[in-house]
Each structure stands twice: as structure tokens, then as C-alpha cells.
């Protein structure tokens with residue numbers, strides 16, 4: 598794994614709004630180092646989800662380089678980008694996005710299968726991960742049998758399943774109370790610190806910020822460094 602698993606260089610992105618072109622980013626640069634959890638805050642519509650989608654190979658920039666573990670993925674085919682997403686990036690969304698008809702353990706199994714990587718070892722990993730997020734007793738439950746916080750913990754375990762170098766979370770605590778939010782961010786922190794991953798968390802949640810190494814505000818297409826909140 599490279600020391601800087603994720604680099605964005607001079608990213609330009611605009612969207613068409615009727616006959617008008619709206620510039621979201623003109624020339625945005627950013628990097629995430631190993632072992633670092635970075636928070637991105639900013640007003641609604643400032644481009645936080647767009648930023649994360651570009652960083653996670655879900656959306657192509659109009660210009661600029663997205664470098665994942667030393668490879669510029671801008672020139673990659675859709676197939677190659679999908680491999681990068683599956684193997685090198687773990688996504689966590691606002692709602693857990695679980696598959697309704699799959700049991701908890703099978704939600705994790707699925708991502709391994711998609712990566713053609715299902716075996717005995719992976720089976721042990723499902724147990725271990727669900728254990729680490731406190732869900733060992735929920736292996737055979739379906740999403741509708743879980744609380745919101747539990748569903749989000751399944752989504753986190755699933756995001757860690759392929760052991761990605763980069764973790765991207767888009768408002769993962771938005772539907773949770775403060776205590777559950779802190780639990781969720783602590784799970785991400787643990788993964789980042791113990792396994793030296795790079796992580797970006799987009800959030801509106803002040804409870805999350807004291808756990809982050811750096812905080813940036815996205816404002817008018819620029820990422821502005823914001824002083825870290827010290828107290829935990």
C-alpha cells in the first residue's frame with residue numbers, strides 16, 4: 598500500500614443545470630494519508646457527496662487526476678474502475694443500503710463473492726468482523742429485524758470486508774443519536790488506526806469531529822483547513 602493511498606489533483610467538475618453549467622470544483626486538490634481520518638464538512642449543496650464520489654471512482658471528473666495507490670484511475674475503463682471500487686475502496690452511506698432479503702452474514706459474503714474471493718478464510722472474516730462491530734448474535738437476522746444503528750454497523754463491517762485501503766463514508770451517522778454516532782465513528786477510527794487505512798468522512802455531525810485527525814470545510818469549490826477540535 599502506498600503511503601498516500603488517495604490523491605486528487607486539480608479536479609474540475611461541473612454539472613449541467615438547464616442551459617447553465619454549474620462549476621462544483623474548478624481545481625481541487627487533496628490527499629489522504631495512511632492512518633488518517635479526515636472529516637469534510639460544509640453546507641448542503643457544496644459538493645461533499647460529489648467530492649466523495651469522485652474520490653471513490655463512482656464519478657469521473659471533467660479534468661484532473663484521481664490517484665488510488667499510485668494509479669491514476671481517470672484513464673481506467675469502467676471494468677477496471679469497478680475493480681478498484683470493490684477491492685480498494687470501502688463505502689459507507691447515510692443509510693445502510695443493505696440487501697433486504699439477505700441475512701446479516703450474507704451481506705458480507707456478497708462483497709467477497711463479487712470480488713471472487715469467497716473461501717474458508719473469508720467465512721472466518723465474516724464472523725470476526727461482525728464480532729468486532731458487536732453483532733455476533735445477529736448473523737442470521739434480516740435487515741428489517743435490526744435497529745438503525747445495527748444496520749449501519751453491518752454496513753461498516755461490509756465496507757471493511759475486502760480489506761480496502763481507503764474508506765469513504767457519506768454522513769454515516771445522519772440517522773443515529775449521539776451515542777450511536779460515536780460508536781460508529783469509533784469503529785471507523787479503530788480500522789483506520791489499527792490497519793493504517795486512509796478514511797474520509799463527510800458529516801454534519803459535530804459529535805464525529807473530535808475523533809478526526811483533520812477537518813476541512815468545503816466551501817465554494819475549495820477545501821479549507823479547519824482547526825481540529827481537541828476535546829474528546
Ligand SMILES: Nc1ncnc2c1ncn2[C@@H]1O[C@H](COP(=O)(O)OP(=O)(O)OP(=O)(O)O)[C@@H](O)[C@H]1O
Pocket residue numbers: 612613614621639640641642643644645646647648
Ligand atoms: N448528477 C448531477 N446533475 C446535476 N447536478 C448535480 C448532480 N449531482 C449533484 N449536483 C449538484 O451539485 C451540487 C453539489 O451536490 P452534492 O450532492 O455534492 O452536495 P452535498 O454537499 O453532498 O450536499 P448535502 O449536504 O445536501 O448532501 C448541488 O448543487 C447539486 O444539485
Ligand SMILES: [Mg+2]
Pocket residue numbers: 645646647
Ligand atoms: Mg451529500
